[in-house]
Amino acid sequence: MSLLIRGGRVIDPESGVDREADVLIEEGRIARVDKGIESSARSIDARGQLVVPGLVDVHVHLREPGDEHKETIESGARAAAAGGFTTVCCMANTRPVNDSRAVTEFISRRAREVDLVNVRPVGALTQGLAGKALCEYADMKTAGVVALSDAGRCVMDAGLMRRALEYASTFGLPVMQHCEDAELAGDGIVHEGLMSTRTGLRAQPAQAESIIVARDMELVELTGARYHALHITTGASLRHLRAAKTRGLPVSCEVTPHHFTLSDEACLSYDTSTRVKPPLREASDVEALREAIADGTIDIIASAHAPHAVSDKELEYELSSPGISGLETSLALSLALWREGICDLSRLVQMMSCRPAELLGLYGAGSLRGGAPADVTVIDPEQSWTVDPTRFRSLGRNTPFAGQTLKGCATHTIVGGRVVYQRGAAGSEAPAPA
Amino acid sequence: MFSQRHLLDIESLSREDIVTVLDLAERFREISERPIKKVPTLRGKTVVNLFMEPSTRTRSSFEVAEKRMSADSLNFSASGSATKKGETLLDTVRNLQAMAPDFIVIRHAYAGAPHFIARHVDAAVINAGDGAHAHPTQALLDCATIREHKGPLDGLEIAIVGDIAHSRVARSDIFAFTKLGANVRLSGPRTMIPRHVEALGVRVEPTVEAALEGADVVMTLRIQAERQGGLCLFPSTREYARTFGINHQRLALAKPDAIVMHPGPINRGVEMTPEVADSERSVILSQVTHGVAVRMAVLFLLAGSPPVE
Numbered sequence: 043m044s045l046l047i048r049g050g051r052v053i054d055p056e057s058g059v060d061r062e063a064d065v066l067i068e069e070g071r072i073a074r075v076d077k078g079i080e081s082s083a084r085s086i087d088a089r090g091q092l093v094v095p096g097l098v099d100v101h102v103h104l105r106e107p108g109d110e111h112k113e114t115i116e117s118g119a120r121a122a123a124a125g126g127f128t129t130v131c132c133m134a135n136t137r138p139v140n141d142s143r144a145v146t147e148f149i150s151r152r153a154r155e156v157d158l159v160n161v162r163p164v165g166a167l168t169q170g171l172a173g174k175a176l177c178e179y180a181d182m183k184t185a186g187v188v189a190l191s192d193a194g195r196c197v198m199d200a201g202l203m204r205r206a207l208e209y210a211s212t213f214g215l216p217v218m219q220h221c222e223d224a225e226l227a228g229d230g231i232v233h234e235g236l237m238s239t240r241t242g243l244r245a246q247p248a249q250a251e252s253i254i255v256a257r258d259m260e261l262v263e264l265t266g267a268r269y270h271a272l273h274i275t276t277g278a279s280l281r282h283l284r285a286a287k288t289r290g291l292p293v294s295c296e297v298t299p300h301h302f303t304l305s306d307e308a309c310l311s312y313d314t315s316t317r318v319k320p321p322l323r324e325a326s327d328v329e330a331l332r333e334a335i336a337d338g339t340i341d342i343i344a345s346a347h348a349p350h351a352v353s354d355k356e357l358e359y360e361l362s363s364p365g366i367s368g369l370e371t372s373l374a375l376s377l378a379l380w381r382e383g384i385c386d387l388s389r390l391v392q393m394m395s396c397r398p399a400e401l402l403g404l405y406g407a408g409s410l411r412g413g414a415p416a417d418v419t420v421i422d423p424e425q426s427w428t429v430d431p432t433r434f435r436s437l438g439r440n441t442p443f444a445g446q447t448l449k450g451c452a453t454h455t456i457v458g459g460r461v462v463y464q465r466g467a468a469g470s471e472a473p474a475p476a
Numbered sequence: 477m478f479s480q481r482h483l484l485d486i487e488s489l490s491r492e493d494i495v496t497v498l499d500l501a502e503r504f505r506e507i508s509e510r511p512i513k514k515v516p517t518l519r520g521k522t523v524v525n526l527f528m529e530p531s532t533r534t535r536s537s538f539e540v541a542e543k544r545m546s547a548d549s550l551n552f553s554a555s556g557s558a559t560k561k562g563e564t565l566l567d568t569v570r571n572l573q574a575m576a577p578d579f580i581v582i583r584h585a586y587a588g589a590p591h592f593i594a595r596h597v598d599a600a601v602i603n604a605g606d607g608a609h610a611h612p613t614q615a616l617l618d619c620a621t622i623r624e625h626k627g628p629l630d631g632l633e634i635a636i637v638g639d640i641a642h643s644r645v646a647r648s649d650i651f652a653f654t655k656l657g658a659n660v661r662l663s664g665p666r667t668m669i670p671r672h673v674e675a676l677g678v679r680v681e682p683t684v685e686a687a688l689e690g691a692d693v694v695m696t697l698r699i700q701a702e703r704q705g706g707l708c709l710f711p712s713t714r715e716y717a718r719t720f721g722i723n724h725q726r727l728a729l730a731k732p733d734a735i736v737m738h739p740g741p742i743n744r745g746v747e748m749t750p751e752v753a754d755s756e757r758s759v760i761l762s763q764v765t766h767g768v769a770v771r772m773a774v775l776f777l778l779a780g781s782p783p784v785e
Contacts, residue, residue: 236672242609312588358586
């Protein structure tokens with residue numbers, strides 16, 4: 043089966059392409075990228091649109107097994123496809139925790155059955171995410187894990203973290219850390235600053251994050267292991283990461299759309315959709331994140347998609363579950379960076395496709411080179427639409443962006459040459475037109 | 477004029493809103509001095525007192541205020557009772573809403589719970605204290621007390637001493653006092669001073685002595701040993717009392733006619749010495765009396781009735 047994507051602006055940073063061209067897909071692979079390709083294949087009219095390597099989100103929570111009322115691998119994969127993502131990496135904080143080959147195999151099997159986007163599991167760094175003992179990394183890698191992380195938990199024991207980094211590097215698996223000093227954070231759930239002083243919400247200082255980043259940079263220096271900092275939120279953390287990169291340490295970091303879009307002022311309403319971990323930070327931190335996107339300190343954008351049921355959020359602020367259902371708004375919020383002149387489209391595609399694929403060694407993803415698997419996203423950067431969580435594919439409707447009008451969306455998501463999502467004209471398969 | 481549909485905090489009130497409550501409370505005080513302490517103003521109105529956290533003073537004060545206004549009140553103390561059975565706050569509130577109350581007075585251990593309730597009910601919601609966030613009727617009664625003893629708050633020097641960071645009373649007092657034009661100084665160990673609090677228009681003094689110097693009003697806050705948890709805010713009540721407790725020597729730094737206040741209940745010998753608490757400078761019981769009148773005024777204003785004449 044072949045497919046021709048005609049007349050779009052093809053942006054493939056990997057091969058240095060950024061021009062109007064056609065993309066021919068044959069037998070699930072990229073056959074050619076060129077002008078005026080003649081083919082009898084079914085075609086997609088991409089004029090005025092962007093044609094980019096399929097987007098990759100290395101940080102999502104799909105909740106299966108264990109919390110299927112919040113999300114399933116199927117609903118999460120649908121949400122990913124609708125958001126323009128062809129590959130997602132799902133975190134290990136399921137029930138049971140993905141800390142063994144058996145759970146990894148279960149997730150991989152469910153993903154194959156669902157057969158929509160590529161779902162690549164991230165295994166737990168420690169058994170039960172308890173921060174006490176290492177998991178069987180070799181076994182889990184054989185079963186398909188692409189990285190290791192204790193997801194929402196930070197490995198507090200520096201000695202164990204050192205061993206985890208060393209052991210993981212034996213098998214070439216990157217370690218992803220949720221940087222949050224559990225003791226300094228205490229029971230704080232929002233950013234400590236003027237907002238917490240006004241609201242009386244229990245707060246944690248920005249240093250709860252940066253202190254772990256600083257420690258981990260030292261551990262990376264000690265071990266030489268590949269390290270990735272999940273959802274960085276503070277200017278101080280970025281200073282440590284920038285310095286480490288200058289020293290040539292193998293570290294990378296990600297930022298979420300909500301952290302570079304919203305400041306902690308959003309929490310003043312006590313709206314539980316603004317409760318997220320790490321918390322929304324103050325305006326100067328948001329500014330620092332945007333600068334770090336511009337100067338390249340931040341490697342990638344990840345949604346940290348954390349779907350929850352209504353009953354997990356319709357609670358007192360401090361009792362509600364942290365997280366934002368982000369797969370379906372990530373692209374539009376990220377396109378705003380380009381619109382505001384913080385980065386160009388090529389860099390945006392790098393942050394959302396090439397670089398995440400490279401960091402986790404996702405073979406074939408993040409590129410439109412001939413012969414690569416045909417994972418392609420077609421984007422209409424100008425389409426306005428209003429965020430209506432009731433129309434999300436995700437079961438998680440928890441978003442602070444509900445009701446906002448955003449610009450830009452995926453019109454086609456193509457995985458292995460197959461169109462797994464197509465934005466309809468006005469039907470249920472479309473984000474609501476503005 | 478009173479611009480609010482609910483009373484959730486002081487921050488969202490205007491100076492005019494506050495003055496309206498205080499003026500009305502002054503008129504309502506007289507009702508409590510009558511032989512028959514009851515007016516029919518809120519007859520037929522239903523008030524639910526939803527106390528999700530233990531409280532004696534605030535709850536009694538609201539109950540007395542409601543009874544003196546002839547409202548029908550229902551006490552719902554759910555210190556976890558419903559929640560422990562798996563019912564969420566939203567379930568509880570929907571059940572209450574089905575009884576069509578006109579007011580819900582809510583005390584809750586978590587900040588923002590009254591805002592949550594206000595989004596889900598038709599009743600007017602009155603915050604009777606939410607976590608470390610706000611205790612607006614306490615701040616209003618503090619203003620009423622100060623006004624009685626010192627006149628208008630404009631230009632008064634008010635010292636607040638104690639655990640500002642974990643006190644809903646302090647937060648609401650700061651907003652109320654500054655809106656009424658008073659100058660507010662804070663003192664306490666740095667573990668009890670919230671970050672960026674100066675942005676609220678107050679001064680943080682390096683010592684308790686500096687805070688008391690020339691003060692018209694000395695407000696002390698309860699040291700909440702029970703809320704400290706594992707916070708380690710101070711090493712011992714002994715050291716706190718010696719370093720920050722209000723005694724006669726320290727009080728001598730304030731103006732000669734300065735008043736001493738405390739939202740209660742006092743830890744005698746900790747926040748202040750018993751001699752200070754029982755001295756003629758202490759207006760603590762006057763605060764309690766004003767509490768009833770202020771709560772009557774708030775109920776009246778939120779009922780949206782025409783003004784009594």
